[in-house]
Amino acid sequence: MVKRHITGAGFGFISWLQQRITAVIMLIFAIIFLVCVFISAFNVNSSITSWQNLFNCTLVKIVVQIFFLAVVLHAWVGIRDIWMDYVKCNAVKLTLHILTILWLFGSLIYSIKVIW
Amino acid sequence: MKKMKFSVYRYNPETDNKPYYKDYEVELEAHDTKLLSALIKIKDYQDDSVSFRRSCREGVCGSDALNINGRNGLACLTDLAGLKEPVILRPIPGLPVIRDLIVDMTQFFNQYNSIKPYVIDDRPMPERERLQSPQERNELNGVIECILCACCSTACPSFWWNPDKFVGPAALLHAYRFIADSRDQASSLRLDELNDPYRLFRCHTIMNCADVCPKHLNPTRAIGKIKELMVSRAV
Numbered sequence: 001m002v003k004r005h006i007t008g009a010g011f012g013f014i015s016w017l018q019q020r021i022t023a024v025i026m027l028i029f030a031i032i033f034l035v036c037v038f039i040s041a042f043n044v045n046s047s048i049t050s051w052q053n054l055f056n057c058t059l060v061k062i063v064v065q066i067f068f069l070a071v072v073l074h075a076w077v078g079i080r081d082i083w084m085d086y087v088k089c090n091a092v093k094l095t096l097h098i099l100t101i102l103w104l105f106g107s108l109i110y111s112i113k114v115i116w
Numbered sequence: 117m118k119k120m121k122f123s124v125y126r127y128n129p130e131t132d133n134k135p136y137y138k139d140y141e142v143e144l145e146a147h148d149t150k151l152l153s154a155l156i157k158i159k160d161y162q163d164d165s166v167s168f169r170r171s172c173r174e175g176v177c178g179s180d181a182l183n184i185n186g187r188n189g190l191a192c193l194t195d196l197a198g199l200k201e202p203v204i205l206r207p208i209p210g211l212p213v214i215r216d217l218i219v220d221m222t223q224f225f226n227q228y229n230s231i232k233p234y235v236i237d238d239r240p241m242p243e244r245e246r247l248q249s250p251q252e253r254n255e256l257n258g259v260i261e262c263i264l265c266a267c268c269s270t271a272c273p274s275f276w277w278n279p280d281k282f283v284g285p286a287a288l289l290h291a292y293r294f295i296a297d298s299r300d301q302a303s304s305l306r307l308d309e310l311n312d313p314y315r316l317f318r319c320h321t322i323m324n325c326a327d328v329c330p331k332h333l334n335p336t337r338a339i340g341k342i343k344e345l346m347v348s349r350a351v
Contacts, residue, residue: 009311009312009313009314010308010311010312011311011312011313012310012311012312012313012314012315012316012317013311013317013343013346013350015313015317016317016343017347017350081313084313084314085277085278
């Protein structure tokens with residue numbers, strides 16, 4: 001086959017936007033989480049039970065689940081870019097992409113089990 | 117008369133096994149203010165085998181881009197005063213060296229050609245020229261001044277890594293120049309052709325391009341505007 005450089009995959013924009021949006025979601029969650037930690041640190045009544053109660057709240061569970069979804073979607077673009085930059089063989093690259101998707105999807109399912 | 121020391125990257129593929137640096141000491145007169153003057157003095161009076169490109173000697177042709185003390189710039193616009201000695205001169209990085217300070221720019225111009233660097237307008241030709249309002253023309257300020265010297269693209273780590281796939285800051289600046297041109301009718305097509313994980317989105321906003329541009333342009337800003345246009349047409 002003639003070796004040609006083919007471009008125009010047509011999905012760069014969505015990945016880029018996905019990475020930015022998920023980064024903002026993670027940043028907001030990180031700020032909220034750090035505020036909770038600080039409040040807890042200065043609260044004498046804070047205990048493991050108060051943290052359990054907080055994370056048993058359905059709204060908090062939804063927020064944490066959205067955070068994990070953002071982590072997985074963000075990590076997918078980042079890890080995929082590393083494979084695209086450093087792995088030159090297409091077969092190896094595709095295999096690594098599939099393994100990354102399986103690993104991230106598995107992690108997401110596990111996060112559902114842990115949170116809910 | 118002032119003397120200055122230079123260490124110049126030398127490589128002749130016909131005679132040298134590997135590149136080496138050769139030192140020169142140049143006597144400069146009062147009117148020798150730019151680096152290109154010193155290089156021409158080396159070639160004229162000391163070593164006529166030193167090879168480098170130059171043409172207009174006033175920052176318009178963009179042919180004398182060099183890596184000067186580790187930083188890309190045009191020899192004709194770089195002041196000798198303030199350069200740390202010995203001044204280390206290398207070819208611009210990331211492109212194959214043809215000889216001494218001359219690089220093969222094929223890869224760079226392939227990327228430039230890939231963005232279709234011309235106004236596309238399939239409408240019937242007007243009787244006179246295609247008009248543009250002063251406001252529409254102002255949109256091109258800050259992008260149309262690019263002289264394609266390749267200082268920016270060859271300072272970009274993303275271009276070093278994927279020169280065959282990433283368009284590079286210079287050509288992306290030109291891509292925006294045609295997207296922003298009110299006379300061009302192919303903006304959407306241009307955005308489609310850049311929607312690729314490598315072609316546009318290998319820009320990680322490192323901003324070496326804006327840092328080294330001898331014309332003080334900002335390719336990163338132009339790339340950002342292309343991304344903004346992609347967002348605005350998608351939402």
